[in-house]
Structure formats: C-alpha cells, structure tokens
Amino acid sequence: MRKIAVIGSTGSIGTQTLDVVRQHPDQFVVEGLAAGSNIDLFVQQVNAFRPKKASIGNKQLAEQVAPLLPPGVELYYGEEGLIEVAAGTEADFVLSAIVGSRGLPPTLAAIAEGKTIGLANKETLVTAGHIVTELAKQKGVALLPVDSEHSAIFQCLNGESRDDVEQITLTASGGSFRHLSREQLGNVTLEDALKHPNWSMGAKLTIDSATMVNKGLEVIEAHWLFGLPYDKINVLLHPESIIHSFVEYRDGSVIAQLGTPDMRIPIQYAMTYPARFSSASKRLSLAEVGKLHFQEMDYERFPCLRLAYECGKIGGTATTVFNAANEAAVARFMKREISFLRIETIIETVLSRHIPQKQADLETIQAADRWAREMAASL
Numbered sequence: 001m002r003k004i005a006v007i008g009s010t011g012s013i014g015t016q017t018l019d020v021v022r023q024h025p026d027q028f029v030v031e032g033l034a035a036g037s038n039i040d041l042f043v044q045q046v047n048a049f050r051p052k053k054a055s056i057g058n059k060q061l062a063e064q065v066a067p068l069l070p071p072g073v074e075l076y077y078g079e080e081g082l083i084e085v086a087a088g089t090e091a092d093f094v095l096s097a098i099v100g101s102r103g104l105p106p107t108l109a110a111i112a113e114g115k116t117i118g119l120a121n122k123e124t125l126v127t128a129g130h131i132v133t134e135l136a137k138q139k140g141v142a143l144l145p146v147d148s149e150h151s152a153i154f155q156c157l158n159g160e161s162r163d164d165v166e167q168i169t170l171t172a173s174g175g176s177f178r179h180l181s182r183e184q185l186g187n188v189t190l191e192d193a194l195k196h197p198n199w200s201m202g203a204k205l206t207i208d209s210a211t212m213v214n215k216g217l218e219v220i221e222a223h224w225l226f227g228l229p230y231d232k233i234n235v236l237l238h239p240e241s242i243i244h245s246f247v248e249y250r251d252g253s254v255i256a257q258l259g260t261p262d263m264r265i266p267i268q269y270a271m272t273y274p275a276r277f278s279s280a281s282k283r284l285s286l287a288e289v290g291k292l293h294f295q296e297m298d299y300e301r302f303p304c305l306r307l308a309y310e311c312g313k314i315g316g317t318a319t320t321v322f323n324a325a326n327e328a329a330v331a332r333f334m335k336r337e338i339s340f341l342r343i344e345t346i347i348e349t350v351l352s353r354h355i356p357q358k359q360a361d362l363e364t365i366q367a368a369d370r371w372a373r374e375m376a377a378s379l
C-alpha cells in the first residue's frame with residue numbers, strides 16, 4: 001500500500017491522480033487532500049477517500065464544509081493547512097498538484113519530512129529550484145516528474161549515464177494560437193486562449209501554453225530536475241503532442257517517450273515508480289496517427305521562451321520574477337483586465353526593472369515573488 005497526499009486535489013492533475021487511485025484501490029491509500037475553493041468537489045473527495053487530514057482555501061470555506069465531512073477527518077485551511085496535509089500525515093508520497101508558486105511552502109515542508117514528491121507544480125522549481133533541489137539532496141528525497149515532458153525525459157534517461165547525454169529536447173504543441181501570426185494575436189479572446197489543441201488542463205496552464213511561457217517554465221524545470229546546462233536543453237514544435245520529449249546521446253542514439261496525450265500515464269508512473277502498473281488509458285496507434293510534424297521554434301513569434309532562457313541562465317531571483325510576473329499577468333488576463341499580448345509585455349517590463357540576486361535565500365526569493373506580483377498588477 002502506498003500512502004499518498006494530494007495538494008490541489010480538485011484540479012486537473014489532482015482529479016486525475018484520484019482516478020489513478022480509483023483504478024488501483026488495493027495499491028493506494030489517501031492520507032491527505034488539499035484544495036482551494038471548489039468546495040463541492042472537495043466534500044465529495046473527502047467523503048469518498050476519507051483522508052486523515054484535509055485542507056481548504058480559507059477559514060470561511062472551512063466553516064462551510066466542516067458539517068459536510070465524515071467524522072474523524074481533521075480539517076485545516078489556508079497555507080498552514082497545505083503544509084499540514086503535505087507534511088503532517090503518514091503519507092510517504094506527496095503529489096504537488098496545486099497551481100502557482102503557492103506550491104513552494106507545502107512542497108518544501110513535504111521534502112523536509114522526507115516524503116517522495118510527485119511534482120506537477122513546475123512553478124515551485126522555477127521559483128526556487130536551487131533551494132528545492134538542495135533540500136531534496138540533503139534529505140535523500142526523490143523529485144519524480146509528473147509534467148509530461150519531464151516524465152518522458154526521466155524515462156529516456158533510465159539506466160543511462162548522464163555524461164553520455166548530448167542534449168535533451170522538450171516538445172511543444174504551440175498552444176491555442178499556434179496557427180496565428182503575432183499581428184493576429186492582437187484581438188484574441190480569453191475563450192480562444194482556453195482551447196488547447198491536445199490537452200485538457202487547468203486555465204492558467206492552458207494560457208501559459210499559448211504564450212509559450214509554459215515551455216519556458218519547463219526548460220527551467222528540466223534544468224533543475226536533470227542538472228543539465230541550458231545549452232543542452234532544446235525545444236521543438238510538435239503539434240500532435242505524441243512524442244512527449246527525447247534525449248540524444250553521444251553515440252547518435254535518440255531515445256524518445258511516446259503516448260496518447262493523457263496525463264494519467266505520467267501521473268501513475270510517478271506514483272508507482274520504479275514499477276509500472278496496468279492502465280486503462282487509450283493506447284497509441286501510430287498507424288492511426290499517420291503523420292507526425294516538427295518545426296524549429298521561432299523565438300520572435302514566442303518571445304517568452306527566449307526570456308525564460310535568459311532568466312534561467314542568470315538564475316537566482318530572475319526565474320522567480322519571471323514566474324511571478326507571469327502568474328499576476330495571467331490572472332489579470334483571466335479577469336479580462338488586459339489583452340493577451342499584454343501578458344508578455346508585462347513580464348518583460350517587470351524583468352527590466354528587476355536587479356537579480358543570484359545566491360538568494362528563501363526570504364529573498366519570497367520577497368522577489370511578492371515584488372514582481374505587485375509590479376505586474378500595477379502596470
């Protein structure tokens with residue numbers, strides 16, 4: 001029996017994690033669940049999985065849900081609740097499936113307690129990759145990738161020597177607006193941005209995919225997860241999202257991981273690693289797919305990807321600010337306060353006003369995160 005806790009249980013990754021648990025009821029027990037504001041689903045989940053500890057977004061929501069929960073469940077709320085669920089149960093595996101850099105404190109708390117991390121929340125590594133990976137190393141904790149590209153790279157590296165890796169390539173679908181020129185991006189709507197061509201995901205990530213910020217975050221995530229320099233991390237446009245990513249070795253061999261675009265596959269792999277369990281996910285038929293397409297990335301068309309590489313190479317608070325400015329700008333786009341293209345100009349402007357600190361401790365990182373959000377909200 002694997003004991004698990006899920007931070008962000010009501011989201012796209014969280015619900016698919018619980019689907020995996022439902023498919024293998026004899027293999028997993030849920031010790032903790034944490035959600036934000038979707039109280040109906042949270043109450044259903046807590047009643048179905050009966051975790052020892054559960055947490056919801058704030059005190060008011062906690063008062064609303066408390067009478068609807070089964071007896072014996074300890075209920076928490078807010079950031080303290082996230083930390084309690086991540087670090088204060090008997091779970092040995094924590095799936096970090098919350099969105100945004102608010103995932104950093106509970107993920108660090110879980111690592112500090114020696115729990116294996118299934119990492120979907122890429123913002124944690126972009127915000128404080130040096131702190132997270134250093135703590136994981138000290139505690140001997142595995143950070144198992146859930147993000148589809150990183151799960152692919154992780155699988156392609158299996159049993160190989162890191163010294164033999166020439167480069168890795170993360171594939172990018174191109175997002176909702178991949179067929180549009182920059183001129184055509186001027187009038188796109190929120191509804192259009194939310195239509196990802198291949199994946200069904202949370203709103204923030206779907207917009208990040210359209211701006212190519214997501215691939216930028218993933219390049220930085222790959223740097224920290226696999227310890228590779230940025231000049232060994234490439235991005236390739238691949239509209240079908242069938243090849244999830246690949247590794248090129250020094251003998252010229254290329255090892256790729258393929259599959260249908262279904263996040264339950266990488267989620268389950270992280271949950272069962274190093275074992276592989278059966279899965280009901282649709283099988284890939286290359287004969288049915290017929291053709292796969294690839295194209296070099298156009299950094300003029302997708303300037304946020306260029307910015308992400310620049311920030312990654314600087315390190316320290318540069319990536320913290322890149323991420324936080326993006327989170328704040330995307331939140332404004334979702335409230336229809338700003339246009340789609342304004343997301344990238346806000347990120348650029350906030351970065352241009354930031355003096356990065358390279359050896360940043362947690363306090364400095366959190367201050368930079370707050371500063372970038374405030375700046376992005378004011379522009």
Ligand SMILES: NC(=O)C1=CN([C@@H]2O[C@H](COP(=O)(O)OP(=O)(O)OC[C@H]3O[C@@H](n4cnc5c(N)ncnc54)[C@H](OP(=O)(O)O)[C@@H]3O)[C@@H](O)[C@H]2O)C=CC1
Binds near residue numbers: 012038
């Ligand atoms: N979806 C996908 O296919 C993939 C996602 N990821 C990464 O996984 C993470 C989650 O993405 P996704 O599942 O799409 O996002 P969703 O928006 O679907 O879900 C986000 C989750 O975070 C919770 N949450 C948000 N704010 C708070 C808060 N203040 N306190 C507590 N919980 C909160 C939400 O709760 P509630 O809904 O109750 O408010 C929800 O459970 C992101 O970092 C994303 O980049 C990576 C690869 C693929």
Ligand SMILES: CC(=O)[C@@H](O)[C@H](O)COP(=O)(O)O
Binds near residue numbers: 208
């Ligand atoms: C499913 C997943 O891992 C997402 O992060 C995905 O990468 C989004 O796809 P694109 O960013 O390539 O559009």
Ligand SMILES: [Mn+2]
Binds near residue numbers: 147148149218
């Ligand atoms: Mn991804």
